[in-house]
Amino acid sequence: MQASIIGKSCTVFWACCLVFSCLVYTAQAAQDQGWSESELALLRLQWLGSLPELPPDPTNKYADNPAAAEFGQKLFFDNRFSANGKVACATCHIPEILFTDGLSKSRGVGEASRSAPGIIGVAFSPWFFWDGRSDSLWSQALGPLESGVEHGGNRSQYARIIYNDPVYRKVYEGLFDPLPDLSDIRRFPENAAPVGDQASDEKWHEMSETDRKAITRIFVNIGKAIAAYERLLMPGPSRFDMYIEALLEGEPTGTKVLTADEVAGLRLFIGKAMCVTCHQGPLFTNHGFHNVGAPDSATKRPKYMLPLFYVLKDKPPVDVGRFKGIQQALESEFNCLNEYSDAKKEDCAELKFANKKYTGTLGAFKVPTLRNITKTAPYMHTGQFKSLADVLKHYNTAPRAHVGRNELLPLNLKEKELEQIEAFLHSLSSPPDVATELLRNP
Amino acid sequence: MEYITKLKRYLVGFSLATGLCFTVAVNAADQSQDSATTTDSIHFHVSYKSKVEPLPLNRIHSWILHVDTLDGKPVEKAVITVFGGMPAHTHGLPTEPEVTEIGDGDYLVEGLKFSMTGIWHLWFNIRAGDVTDKIKFDIEF
Numbered sequence: 022m023q024a025s026i027i028g029k030s031c032t033v034f035w036a037c038c039l040v041f042s043c044l045v046y047t048a049q050a051a052q053d054q055g056w057s058e059s060e061l062a063l064l065r066l067q068w069l070g071s072l073p074e075l076p077p078d079p080t081n082k083y084a085d086n087p088a089a090a091e092f093g094q095k096l097f098f099d100n101r102f103s104a105n106g107k108v109a110c111a112t113c114h115i116p117e118i119l120f121t122d123g124l125s126k127s128r129g130v131g132e133a134s135r136s137a138p139g140i141i142g143v144a145f146s147p148w149f150f151w152d153g154r155s156d157s158l159w160s161q162a163l164g165p166l167e168s169g170v171e172h173g174g175n176r177s178q179y180a181r182i183i184y185n186d187p188v189y190r191k192v193y194e195g196l197f198d199p200l201p202d203l204s205d206i207r208r209f210p211e212n213a214a215p216v217g218d219q220a221s222d223e224k225w226h227e228m229s230e231t232d233r234k235a236i237t238r239i240f241v242n243i244g245k246a247i248a249a250y251e252r253l254l255m256p257g258p259s260r261f262d263m264y265i266e267a268l269l270e271g272e273p274t275g276t277k278v279l280t281a282d283e284v285a286g287l288r289l290f291i292g293k294a295m296c297v298t299c300h301q302g303p304l305f306t307n308h309g310f311h312n313v314g315a316p317d318s319a320t321k322r323p324k325y326m327l328p329l330f331y332v333l334k335d336k337p338p339v340d341v342g343r344f345k346g347i348q349q350a351l352e353s354e355f356n357c358l359n360e361y362s363d364a365k366k367e368d369c370a371e372l373k374f375a376n377k378k379y380t381g382t383l384g385a386f387k388v389p390t391l392r393n394i395t396k397t398a399p400y401m402h403t404g405q406f407k408s409l410a411d412v413l414k415h416y417n418t419a420p421r422a423h424v425g426r427n428e429l430l431p432l433n434l435k436e437k438e439l440e441q442i443e444a445f446l447h448s449l450s451s452p453p454d455v456a457t458e459l460l461r462n463p
Numbered sequence: 464m465e466y467i468t469k470l471k472r473y474l475v476g477f478s479l480a481t482g483l484c485f486t487v488a489v490n491a492a493d494q495s496q497d498s499a500t501t502t503d504s505i506h507f508h509v510s511y512k513s514k515v516e517p518l519p520l521n522r523i524h525s526w527i528l529h530v531d532t533l534d535g536k537p538v539e540k541a542v543i544t545v546f547g548g549m550p551a552h553t554h555g556l557p558t559e560p561e562v563t564e565i566g567d568g569d570y571l572v573e574g575l576k577f578s579m580t581g582i583w584h585l586w587f588n589i590r591a592g593d594v595t596d597k598i599k600f601d602i603e604f
Contacts, residue, residue: 381557428553
């Protein structure tokens with residue numbers, strides 16, 4: 022009995038020693054790197070290990086259905102879903118370059134007005150597109166499909182592709198509902214849609230409301246399947262994450278994964294440069310909208326043009342970003358509160374309480390993730406900056422915004438400090454944490 | 464000598480661990496800003512309690528706001544509006560919160576979201592009968 026108590030006491034003693042040793046080494050490793058406790062707590066929040074479980078998408082009851090994701094992957098890579106049979110989602114979201122396309126303005130059947138953002142980890146965001154004009158991943162997927170410059174097609178055309186493809190039709194009807202009889206061309210014209218040219222629009226409005234809803238439902242299910250696939254695209258751990266893990270586990274040797282300049286850059290990132298205020302959390306984004314005074318390439322005065330001529334010149338409308346985006350989201354037939362959403366009214370808090378005022382939305386664009394940022398140039402919503410050095414220079418000076426008010430304050434960092442931040446950003450690169458078979462056309 | 468160094472390390476570790484636990488507790492108390500956190504204006508005594516504690520960063524959530532007169536009587540049928548933002552970044556709230564009365568001086572504030580680290584100012588404009596007043600809470604993440 023006594024021996025047992027002594028044995029238990031010894032076990033407790035050694036357990037305490039082990040816990041203390043871990044704490045000592047964690048503190049030691051962090052101290053060796055010069056991080057305070059509050060900085061370490063902040064760094065932990067940026068660590069990929071802090072990424073929570075992917076939240077459910079109440080707007081899409083197929084969001085976590087593996088069969089829907091498999092179908093969605095097929096649709097994502099299928100060129101037939103376009104006006105010319107040459108454009109798929111993967112045309113602008115190329116897996117080999119981390120689901121971006123390397124262009125300032127993406128190219129589908131024409132030139133888009135903005136750059137295609139990457140989609141790794143995008144399912145964590147409550148808003149989609151640079152201006153947040155969609156409040157669900159599936160409704161985002163539908164936007165480019167009917168855009169005249171991206172896929173260029175329409176919902177009637179896409180419904181017919183599924184109807185006419187025996188494999189797709191079987192999968193679709195197994196997942197969703199039986200397809201209506203689309204062989205009746207008078208009832209279901211080939212190119213009828215509420216978008217595009219006048220003829221398509223007229224044909225669309227000649228259809229009965231029931232038939233229009235039947236076609237739209239197929240279109241919506243296409244989006245929901247694509248979203249189910251996109252929800253599987255998760256980020257993988259980078260050198261930065263290995264560094265934080267080494268700090269947290271108290272392995273001083275593990276912290277050598279970052280160079281001195283990269284660590285200095287990280288210190289600036291969470292400190293003097295204040296990058297972390299918006300690029301916050303394990304995805305390095307708060308998913309919010311901010312006006313950072315990014316120049317508008319469409320309305321910028323060319324160097325060869327005198328100011329007077331520029332003032333008199335016809336210019337494209339100014340891109341007001343989120344100010345227009347939130348209005349479009351509220352009016353969208355595919356928003357959270359709409360009949361095609363599977364959500365309950367109380368699930369739509371983001372839409373219900375979104376800021377709709379011009380203050381805080383005018384000229385604001387979505388904060389992008391910084392994971393893999395060094396591999397996804399060019400930068401900003403229309404690729405205004407070709408290099409990260411240009412981006413950092415912009416943030417350092419915080420020029421006046423062309424529309425709205427720039428929220429940035431001049432950083433006045435030295436050249437060397439900017440280089441260190443850029444060096445740190447290189448540590449955020451990593452391949453996605455996705456099975457290889459999900460990264461190619463099935 | 465080596466033994467003393469090891470002992471020192473354990474002591475440092477123990478102190479840091481204790482310090483860390485203490486700091487976390489203080490921060491959590493700061494962030495929860497429970498009903499003990501009150502602000503007085505000329506006319507009202509106001510407190511709030513978040514339905515999610517500690518206050519969540521970057522997540523829509525609700526508060527219960529309690530409004531009393533300065534002599535401790537609950538204020539009913541008040542019209543309350545919310546505004547605020549981050550003074551350091553010269554921007555407002557990322558959401559448009561709504562306030563509805565629950566009763567006994569309690570008001571439900573829905574749609575609050577703090578999307579960035581730093582200091583937020585949250586103002587409540589309270590109108591009860593002929594009396595109007597403003598109350599500010601400072602929130603830090």
